[in-house]
Amino acid sequence: MQQATILTGDRPTGPLHIGHYVGSLRQRVEAQHHYRQFVMIADQQALTDNGHQPEKVAGNVLEVMADYLAAGLDPSLTTFCLQSALPALPELTAYYLNLVSVARLERNPTVKAEIQQKGFARSLPAGFLTYPVSQAADITAFRASHVPVGEDQLPMLEQTNEIVRRFNSLVGQPVLTECQPILGAQGRLPGIDGQAKMSKSLGNTITLGMEADALRQAVFAMYTDPHHLRVSDPGRVEGNTVFTYLDAFHPDHALVAELKAHYQRGGLGDTRCKQILNDCLQTLLAPMRARRQAALAERGELLALLRRGSEQARELTGSVLGDVKRAMGLDYFG
Amino acid sequence: MQQATILTGDRPTGPLHIGHYVGSLRQRVEAQHHYRQFVMIADQQALTDNGHQPEKVAGNVLEVMADYLAAGLDPSLTTFCLQSALPALPELTAYYLNLVSVARLERNPTVKAEIQQKGFARSLPAGFLTYPVSQAADITAFRASHVPVGEDQLPMLEQTNEIVRRFNSLVGQPVLTECQPILGAQGRLPGIDGQAKMSKSLGNTITLGMEADALRQAVFAMYTDPHHLRVSDPGRVEGNTVFTYLDAFHPDHALVAELKAHYQRGGLGDTRCKQILNDCLQTLLAPMRARRQAALAERGELLALLRRGSEQARELTGSVLGDVKRAMGLDYFG
Structure with a gap:
């Protein structure tokens, strides 16, 4: 039987704070003893609503890595990886985009709420509308059986499992794996000013x-x-x-x-x-x-850690992509 | 100065016919003497409106290769490649999707006409709406300076050049190359029944x-x-x-x-x-x-030819992707 696998991660748009700690990092430190755990720095996803600030995203990758070690994630128990180092993910996304209608994406409650919150309206980037499909690619490429989420992210996992079922039924084989949520017990931590959201731009955070x-x-x-x-x-x-x-x-x-x-x-x-x-x-x-x-004092080592994990993740996600292409008959070169 | 480069190709949804010959193949046979020419079998793009029939797409790849040789394309002058063998393309697509709004995609006249023609309405696959972005990835990844198109495809090149300008201005460097159309002199050849469109499903074609x-x-x-x-x-x-x-x-x-x-x-x-x-x-x-x-009698050789070309294309498109990621600062591992 396949080992239960967690995929989780963060968008590198700023250093992590104690809201992240109670909301996810603390659970990951526990989970790393019981699951095969991949923690992905989602730089590509961060670009879906920071498309015009790539330097902000790139500049926070090592900050977030340092936060992971700070919080107690152990590189011998957790595999760290970088989304943009995994070419299987956008390729899977390309295939999945054909299995999801635009209408279905527009109905996604999480995306709808975020579109409103971010005030996109007519300027909505196509990459933002389609990011649930890219998340489905992430989750399935790691064969994640468990994904820690908040209640508000449940529609993302529904979308993923819909794609899994549609693909498996299309090719007549159980190629992809459905995932289930691990719902956090802790609600969202307010900012120090009592505002519902802790955010760097509001200046109401306590960073790690x-x-x-x-x-x-x-x-x-x-x-x-x-x-x-x-x-x-x-x-x-x-x-x-x-x-x-x-x-x-x-x-x-x-x-x-x-x-x-x-x-x-x-x-x-x-x-x-x-x-x-x-x-x-x-x-x-x-x-x-x-x-x-200590982690940031050795940036070269920190980067090497991320690189090694990304290589492992590249192998795994590449093999899942291989399965998907084989099932569709797109494996001409063997 | 960079050599003038053509990118062109076909969706492998059936064998090519004499409509393709007058509309494009004949020009390619001529162009291969004057340009660096890549001819790409667009299997991923074929899936954007054949998502539920991957076997139809996969089954026609070698047919189309045989048609290319039949038409007089010369492997020593033209490089053949397979879209699904080029992982740089969906990755570039992922980045470009953040630079194009959903509203802009919905305004694309070619896509609008095709949506109507194919009767998609609410079931429009997301991959179909976004395929102009994927085409922009194709064209830019080959640094194509020239793309042969019909009048009806000009909006695709406009979309591509818009992305090129937006990206170059975003990163403040001329990383991507704009392309220009080579407009075909010949209009579309009607079917043998006089219908405007020659198509396998109408049974009105003359295949090569x-x-x-x-x-x-x-x-x-x-x-x-x-x-x-x-x-x-x-x-x-x-x-x-x-x-x-x-x-x-x-x-x-x-x-x-x-x-x-x-x-x-x-x-x-x-x-x-x-x-x-x-x-x-x-x-x-x-x-x-x-x-x-003769080509189909040696399927192994035909496949090897496609593979060799795809390897060359993989190197070129990979290097352009590298330039794009470097410009965005997403080149952490050097």
Whole structure:
């Protein structure tokens, strides 16, 4: 039986932050012990909505690699690879594009929401409309059985499995493998300003490599309950970013529950809560920062690591492409 | 200075016919003496509207190769290659898709007309909508300076040159080369039934490999002037397929002009005209049929010829892809 395989990854559009850590990196560090795990830096996909800033994408590839090592991904357990180093992916995409209608792509709820969010309208790049097909190529090329996603990404896996079924039925053989989601337990971490999205452009992130001083400042600038004016006042913990973060990061759940109760009945100040959160995040990030710096001090080695993984991935994805072409009869040269 | 380079080719969806001969093959036989010429069998593009019949596409690759040799293309002057053997093409397509809007693709007049003609409507495959981008990848990957096209294909070259200019301006270097059309003097040859389109499914073609008896039958079944009932009647030469073919194929233009005048004033029978056309086409096709049979008798050699050409094309297109990725900064591994 084939080993359960995870494909996951990130678009290299900026350094990773603690939102990525709770949302995906932490799970990957765990998963690498139980699955064959490929982590792909999706530079080609990043270009689908950064087509006019290739230098931004290219410039972040090694940053993201450093973040992976920082977060605790282990190169002996996880294979890192680079999307643009895998020519089988766009070739599979080309074949799959013939099996999906434009109408079907326009119905994709994730793409629809993203089109609105990014304000594309008539200027929608063709590569953006078709990126779910390119994702299907990624997933199937690795024979991924499991793909960690958020709820909002489920339509992507449906699209992938639709293509898998259509292709297999077309050629009358089970050439491609369907995948299933691993749904994250953790919802999306808000920015330090309480906004729903942590993003570099909003300046509300805590990156994995943030220096201790900056981290402390970020925590003490954090959004809490605006009506909690005096320490003695009762405060709200819902929508209070400090408590959202304590829930996400503090290992001592009993302590967090106690703090919440105290805050709600009054008598616990924001400063005290922020101190506790700061301690917790400093403890979490200190070793990450160190690993990140060490990784970036040896850029040549970091690049070589990505290259070796990409070579392995190239072999695997190339063999799946070979199966696909053989099944279609497009293997003239053997 | 770079040598003037032609890229041209065919979708392998059936054996080639004399419509292809007058429309393109004849010009290629001439052009191979003056240009560096690549002739690509576009199996991937054929799949954009034959996605559910890959076996039809795969089954016609060697047929088309045999037709090329039959028509007089010379492997020492023309390089034959296979689209699906050139991974640089779909990868370039992936990058270019980010530089073209969906709205722009939907405005393409050629694609619009073809969508209507093929009756796609809501079931339009994404690969069909985006095939002009894939053509831009083909043309630019070969650094083609010249592309032979019909009037109806000019929008494809405009789309290509738009992508070239957008990419070059994006990276601030003239990485890609614009192309110009070589417009065919000859319009489209009608089917033997007088229909505008010669097509295998309509059963109105004369293939390059047609046997002598079948060719004679096809010529004598040909559509003429339905009102030209008696030899002595004046006849029409406009829309009369026999005269359209004589114009296209007969080397003696003075004779054809004389026949037309005679036919128009009356006294020249269809049978006599068809005999002259039959003689002319038998003379044209006899050596083609012989070359075609010889080529197909050695399928291994034919395949090896395609493979060698594809390897050369792979090197060239790979180097252009390398230039494109380098210009975008996506050349991490050197």
